[in-house]
Ligand SMILES: [Zn+2]
Ligand SMILES: [Zn+2]
């Protein structure tokens with residue numbers, strides 16, 4: 001079996017396999033893919049692909065943000081490198097719960113602002129560090145290709161909670 005060949009995306013500079021029709025990092029469609037049509041408008045050329053759901057989008061259906069293409073449904077998602085933010089909360093307990101739900105479902109997660117908030121919540125005192133951390137929500141990221149599945153996992157878990165007496169997470 002041949003080793004996969006890699007090229008650099010001309011748009012974002014990330015590595016892509018040389019037989020790709022699009023860049024999964026930024027959503028640009030390569031010229032070699034030929035003419036590609038928007039999923040919602042078959043009469044229009046697609047200018048890119050949503051990096052979250054991989055829908056083909058024309059200029060009207062797509063939104064560029066931070067050098068990447070999103071569909072309108074997914075344009076609000078915060079993305080850092082190849083990670084998408086699935087959850088954020090200033091309540092560290094909620095954030096810890098969601099993290100453990102995702103981890104026990106087998107997802108790789110990255111978190112931000114967990115330690116600093118935990119420090120404050122743990123009675124760490126009134127240092128300038130802890131005060132500045134207070135305004136920052138704890139964030140949980142999953143790899144972009146796993147994002148849509150992970151959202152479902154969290155939703156299913158959350159609706160299970162709502163049906164119990166404990167009550168669900170406030171969105
Ligand atoms: Zn790219
Ligand atoms: Zn999308």
Ligand SMILES: [Zn+2]
Nearest residue numbers: 038041058061
């Ligand atoms: Zn369209």
